[in-house]
Amino acid sequence: MSRDAKYYAAVEATWPPVTTHAIGCITVREGRGGGSRVSSATADGLPDLATLRQAEAEMRAVRQTPQFMIRKGETLLDQLLEAQGYRIKDPVTLYTVAAAKLADIVIPRVTTFCIWPPLAIQKEIWTAGGISDRRFAVMERVVGAKTAILGRIDDQPAGTAFVAQHDDIAMLHGLEIAPEHRRKGLAGWMMRQAGKWAKRNGAYELAVAVTQANQAANHLYQSLGMDVVGHYHYRILEENA
Structure with missing residues (x-):
């Protein structure tokens, strides 16, 4: 595990979602109003549009607006989401x-x-x-x-x-x-x-x-x-x- 990854793992374990569900390379989280950290999807790789649409449908099904956490090095994912109408929200610093x-x-x-x-x-x-x-x-x-x-x-x-x-x-x-x-x-x-x-x-x-x-x-x-x-x-x- 890289140095960055251990902090993402700590965030997840100490502020956990209700459920997680894998759709291809995307992990969808159900947060039930617990904030962005527990309600944001992540992607381990670059999803195709069909997978992205399926993940968006899954998030809407649990009454969440489609949202992703963009971690260090995920530039291509960031660009893909921007092209699909996603705006940046709440840049975060880890200390x-x-x-x-x-x-x-x-x-x-x-x-x-x-x-x-x-x-x-x-x-x-x-x-x-x-x-x-x-x-x-x-x-x-x-x-x-x-x-x-x-x-x-x-x-x-x-x-x-x-x-x-x-x-x-x-x-x-x-x-x-x-x-x-x-x-x-x-x-x-x-x-x-x-x-x-x-x-x-x-x-x-x-x-x-x-x-x-x-x-x-x-x-x-x-x-x-x-x-x-x-x-x-x-x-x-x-x-x-």
Whole structure:
């Protein structure tokens, strides 16, 4: 497995779809509202148009707009989809850092906690940030080591995140800070708690996937010394084009 492939595998294992179905070289995923990561098809090779049309029909059958994840080196697939009316959506950057690098600082008392299942207040924070019950269902589907991180500041619950492990990679998803508590440093402490959890569970590194448009998150990960290890983007079909 190439260095890039292991991160794609970690994304899939720690944020899994409901089902997958192979149509030729295309893998169709059913996400049931869990977001682009669980609802996007991928292709291991360049499909012919008949296979592409069959995959599109399969995605529509589960009430999903046809959408693909385009990974590093898939230029021909990218060009094919563009020619078929697919537009680029949400370019994503993959970051990683050695878990030990985040775990070397003592976190202030009663600032972060690892909790599973998540508390009601964590779900409230996620819901307010646009993370719905359908994404909670994704978290529930994860098999293996996982936790939710509760963040507190000013003596109040103020942040939440989800972390799960695949092989030697722990991956963080859904980091959300209540608006009134942002820019107080809590997200950084929660990332360090994620690093400590990863290290305790034997993971070598902590990874995240974030849209390039999310400037605040990109700045946070860069400030923590996380390295860019990959990029991908989605292409979604303009059904009315």
